[in-house]
Amino acid sequence: MDMEKKNSQLNSPNTIFVDGTQGSFFKGTAKIFLNQLFNEVNNFSSDETNISHRKSKNNQTMNQIINDLNIVKEWISYSGGDITKDQLERWEITYLSYIASGNAPSIQLEEPFKNFRKAAIDENWKTISLPSKIIDVLDRMHATDKDIFRKRASKRAKSIVDVMAVINEPVVLEKKESKLKARLKRLNKVKGIILVINISWCLFVLLRWFDDIQIAGLYFEKWGSRYDDHIFLVDLLILPVISFVSYKSFKWIKAGPAE
Secondary structure (H helix, E strand, O other), X not given: OOHHHHOOOOOOOOOOOOOOOHHXXXXXXXXXXXXXXXXXXXXXXXXXXXXXXXXXXXXXXXXXXXXXXXXXXXXXXXXXXXXXXXXXXXXXHHHHHHHHOOOOOOHHHHHHHHHHHHHHHHHOOOOOOOOHHHHHHHHHHHOOHHHHHHHHHHHHHHHHHHHHHHHHOOOOOOOOOOHHHHHHHOOOHHHHHHXXXXXXXXXXXXXXXXXXXXXXXXXXXXXXXXXXXXXXXXXXXXXXXXXXXXXXXXXXXXXXXXX
């Protein structure tokens, strides 16, 4: 039986732009690709002695094209006779899913496939997950073996470059700032000066309680002997307490009476 009659669904009027969307256009394109695949195998089968039929325009052997058709037949559950509406719809969704991925089979088609992906998102195409063997068939429908190889080699090279960039990237260990350091950074100028004065005083008291000290040519005798009336805690805390009380009093006076 003639292949064109067997596949009436493929030869029905195309649905290109039936609803004015790119999705409907590519459904028609999917039908054309499938029809071409059937016809090419049918033409080769009807004249096997014709040497010119043994190679496709993409320099793929006819054996590969026949194998591609068998993969497609298995994918859409085609076993003979007319292609059903369900089988054709499955192929249309398959094709839309393929171009919607944005993964071009060749370097030359990268820009168009980016646009296909954008159209798929804008028009909310229905897509499905495709096995690698179907993707390979569709790749061969759109590009030569040489172009496919170049694209995949380019992709692998880019992956290697990305990995090497990560390996060679210097590791910067982020130092976590302590809570004390963070609080000190938030101090204003006045508080900072008060803090420095009080710390200096506490160090002065500690040193003088343990030994005689000399600072900038000035001699200070040791405190804490039985002959003086110095008390360690009083000496140590008197200035910090006075500073704290004075600062709080200043803030209270500045704030004024509560309304």
